[in-house]
Amino acid sequence: xxxxxxxxxxxxxxxxxxxxxxxxxxxxxxxxxxxxxxxxxxxxxxxxxxxxxxxxxxxxxxxxxxxxxxxxxxxxxxxxxxxxxxxxxxxxxxxxxxxxxxxxxxxxxxxxxxxxxxxxxxxxxxxxxxxxxxxxxxxxxxxxxxxxxxxxxxxxxxxxxxxxxxxxxxxxxxxxxxxxxxxxxxxxxxxxxxxxxxxxxxxxxxxxxxxxxxxxxxxxxxxxxxxxxxxxxxxx
Amino acid sequence: xxxxxxxxxxxxxxxxxxxxxxxxxxxxxxxxxxxxxxxxxxxxxxxxxxxxxxxxxxxxxxxxxxxxxxxxxxxxxxxxxxxxxxxxxxxxxxxxxxxxxxxxxxxxxxxxxxxxxxxxxxxxxxxxxxxxxxxxxxxxxxxxxxxxxxxxxxxxxxxxxxxxxxxxxxxxxxxxxxxxxxxxxxxxxxxxxxxxxxxxxxxxxxxxxxxxxxxxxxxxxxxxxxxxxxxxxxxx
DNA sequence: CCTAGGCAATAAGTATGACTTTACAAGGGC
DNA sequence: GCCCTTGTAAAGTCATACTTATTGCCTAGG
Numbered sequence: 001x002x003x004x005x006x007x008x009x010x011x012x013x014x015x016x017x018x019x020x021x022x023x024x025x026x027x028x029x030x031x032x033x034x035x036x037x038x039x040x041x042x043x044x045x046x047x048x049x050x051x052x053x054x055x056x057x058x059x060x061x062x063x064x065x066x067x068x069x070x071x072x073x074x075x076x077x078x079x080x081x082x083x084x085x086x087x088x089x090x091x092x093x094x095x096x097x098x099x100x101x102x103x104x105x106x107x108x109x110x111x112x113x114x115x116x117x118x119x120x121x122x123x124x125x126x127x128x129x130x131x132x133x134x135x136x137x138x139x140x141x142x143x144x145x146x147x148x149x150x151x152x153x154x155x156x157x158x159x160x161x162x163x164x165x166x167x168x169x170x171x172x173x174x175x176x177x178x179x180x181x182x183x184x185x186x187x188x189x190x191x192x193x194x195x196x197x198x199x200x201x202x203x204x205x206x207x208x209x210x211x212x213x214x215x216x217x218x219x220x221x222x223x224x225x226x227x228x229x230x231x232x233x234x235x236x
Numbered sequence: 237x238x239x240x241x242x243x244x245x246x247x248x249x250x251x252x253x254x255x256x257x258x259x260x261x262x263x264x265x266x267x268x269x270x271x272x273x274x275x276x277x278x279x280x281x282x283x284x285x286x287x288x289x290x291x292x293x294x295x296x297x298x299x300x301x302x303x304x305x306x307x308x309x310x311x312x313x314x315x316x317x318x319x320x321x322x323x324x325x326x327x328x329x330x331x332x333x334x335x336x337x338x339x340x341x342x343x344x345x346x347x348x349x350x351x352x353x354x355x356x357x358x359x360x361x362x363x364x365x366x367x368x369x370x371x372x373x374x375x376x377x378x379x380x381x382x383x384x385x386x387x388x389x390x391x392x393x394x395x396x397x398x399x400x401x402x403x404x405x406x407x408x409x410x411x412x413x414x415x416x417x418x419x420x421x422x423x424x425x426x427x428x429x430x431x432x433x434x435x436x437x438x439x440x441x442x443x444x445x446x447x448x449x450x451x452x453x454x455x456x457x458x459x460x461x462x463x464x465x466x467x468x469x470x471x472x
Numbered sequence: 473c474c475t476a477g478g479c480a481a482t483a484a485g486t487a488t489g490a491c492t493t494t495a496c497a498a499g500g501g502c
Numbered sequence: 503g504c505c506c507t508t509g510t511a512a513a514g515t516c517a518t519a520c521t522t523a524t525t526g527c528c529t530a531g532g
């Protein structure tokens with residue numbers, strides 16, 4: 001990613017911190033980092049700046065670089081999301097799936113209000129592609145179309161924050177396929193709902209688009225949670 | 237914020253970029269920054285690293301520091317949110333209000349499932365405080381309690397991403413009061429809904445908590461949009 | 473004995489200059 | 503006209519010296 005040395009060190013240290021090595025309160029000293037990674041002061045400091053920007057650490061004079069409590073980490077930073085996925089994939093996916101459940105219905109409603117004709121047409125095309133690939137049993141192509149569909153909805157919502165969640169949704173969708181949740185032939189009801197959403201967006205029916213999307217993500221979340229095991233229920 | 241020179245320069249350059257000065261594609265050169273702000277290479281480079289981490293810029297060898305298209309900016313980074321609020325407060329608030337509308341009902345549902353007894357009790361206490369301050373007509377105290385209430389719900393959801401949105405919600409809530417949207421005495425129906433949510437969370441009734449929260453944010457969004465004027469989502 | 477205030481040590485912050493790497497672009501060979 | 507070489511501009515890295523602010527200690531005063 002980040003080209004050179006800087007990127008590699010950020011990656012390694014960031015992973016360690018998000019993995020819970022160096023628990024909150026730990027102080028890392030810059031000259032320690034220099035020796036450990038064999039880097040110069042400048043690079044070490046830039047690494048700290050990058051991690052500080054994700055709110056993983058905070059640097060204080062006369063003290064060092066202290067690891068912040070994880071409640072303060074920028075949970076929406078794509079880099080951190082990636083690190084946390086590699087640390088505890090299931091927990092992070094539960095978090096992401098829940099976020100998706102919350103956002104997509106409202107995004108669909110907004111898309112029905114704001115989508116341009118082009119965007120709506122594109123959406124319909126993607127829905128048709130889902131029908132075709134589902135019928136053909138081409139799972140890989142189907143998932144690609146699925147991701148593109150949800151990305152298009154989020155983008156057409158006109159809300160930049162919604163739009164940026166397409167990677168989150170993609171991550172959840174792609175993971176589902178890799179774990180046999182989705183049968184070799186996608187469930188017909190899901191395909192139908194995608195088509196309905198596309199049609200509602202085209203016709204500007206926000207309420208129905210929202211309702212259809214809610215049905216879709218509810219089903220998806222149900223399956224995801226089942227696959228992930230118990231939601232870590234407080235009382236048994 | 238950021239202690240010294242670095243923080244000031246990040247703040248100034250970041251504001252300029254998010255304001256649309258330096259449109260996407262613009263190249264800023266590091267030595268140019270050094271002269272402009274009277275800073276050394278180290279500081280300039282760290283500033284670039286920080287802005288790059290927010291995805292506002294991307295630095296390429298032999299070219300310079302290029303401003304990225306705004307669709308790629310980390311719209312969830314608190315710093316960027318703050319900058320965008322100061323650039324176009326209304327547009328950003330519309331975005332944030334919509335996000336809130338999406339997330340809070342699901343967060344309430346999750347809170348009903350996951351909240352500890354302490355958290356539930358705290359929530360009920362905050363609801364009672366809202367009743368008291370509303371009755372007394374103490375608007376400032378009421379808004380504080382309102383923010384604390386929503387923060388508590390988001391926190392009790394057990395979803396770190398939801399929890400982190402408390403600042404977003406706080407921003408929307410506090411802004412509403414400053415613009416006469418909320419009458420000097422808060423609407424009784426809103427107060428009642430807060431109480432209902434608290435009670436549902438305590439009793440573990442996720443479905444009703446979600447429904448009550450949906451009613452609450454729907455009303456709030458309606459008022460906010462009316463106050464902000466037409467959605468006018470046409471512009472880029 | 474306990475508090476206030478100053479002193480010194482420490483680690484981050486800033487500055488500077490030399491050197492390396494890489495990607496773009498122009499010019500020459502096929 | 504196309505591809506490959508080569509020069510160069512700008513970021514990337516390194517080493518070092520110096521500045522600043524904070525913390526913890528130690529002494530003086532109550």
